[in-house]
Amino acid sequence: MSGHELHPLVKQLLDGDITLADLPAELRAEGEAALRLLAGVDRTDVSMPAVTWRVMAKLEGRRRRFLPWLLAPALAIAAALVIWLVPRTPAPASLVTVRFVLVAPDAKQVSLAGTFNQWDPQATPLVRAGAAGVWTATLTLPAGQHQYAFVVDGARWVPDPGAPAIDDGFGRRNSVLTL
């Protein structure tokens, strides 16, 4: 499969820094398509029953930030296209709302496992949004450093190709999210 890199101006559009009218004519179609993709994403929060919230109990405030977003490069991997969304202005010593999006048309189920849910592949399912194969989960995480991977169909651990990744010590890669 081929990889796809969004133009920086299209990323600024998704960030809310510019409008569609600010884009050069040749980028407007790409911008419109990206906006349609984002608009089609289910914004319902996913509950995380297995998360240990003891860290959060120490936190003073709770902030939710949906925008602006930084849309990381969308890259193709196997049968899935993974997009990583993270707030661009995280709040230290606080909670940050992060949306994880996976475009995986052929997947029957997708979940998220990481340091924030004890690596439990059943704890945080992504919700399928529409027929385009977009899977999404919105989590509120404590500020700090988190590692994670997508779990496709309960068996395949897929790092987020749009995010930095490190060796997991087991021959695979973990994606890294620093809030």
Added chain:
Amino acid sequence: MQQGTGIAQRLAGRVPPQIASLVQELGTAASARGLPIDPLIDKAIEGSAKGVAPERVASAVRLVAMQLDTAATALRDGGLVADTLAIAAGEFAITAGLSGSDIKALARTGANAVALTVGLRVAGTLAALGVPPAEDIGLVSVALRSGEPVSALLSLPANVQSAIAKGATPAQAAAGLARAAAAQAAHGPPPDRGGGHPHLPHPPTPPHP
């Protein structure tokens, strides 16, 4: 003993008995030396969740224990009094490809423990993005020395990614940001024109090929 019981409770039902025993042993020893135990527990749980063979999980947990020791030593050599969060952040940075010397260099910036912890996490993230250690430590050091807020530090990986998306190599992106930040620190911040980050500069324009 109480520490060991806590570890056992957190691992109960999540890892094989031999891994639980190993983590209990390593964790108790680590705790006695002022090291954090969460990274050991997390790695054991992660390995088991991924279906990794117990022998390999054991090796990975032992490696984490060694990296915690390396990070703690580097921080101490850099002048930071023991801080478990900073040590865990240092361990992450080592996993991402940095060395004890790199951690020591960041500790020597004189940043407080909170800022240094964030700086280590950011440095590790930059390393994971492919930024070489010299440029990585150079950029994070400038940011730490300038006393910028933690939010500015946290914006560095996104700024580097943005520059990479425009065609810069990770090294060029980080070096350019470090130069711009150093120049800004020397001459004072530019007037706020209502856009972008209020503290650290925008990513540099990548050089033409």
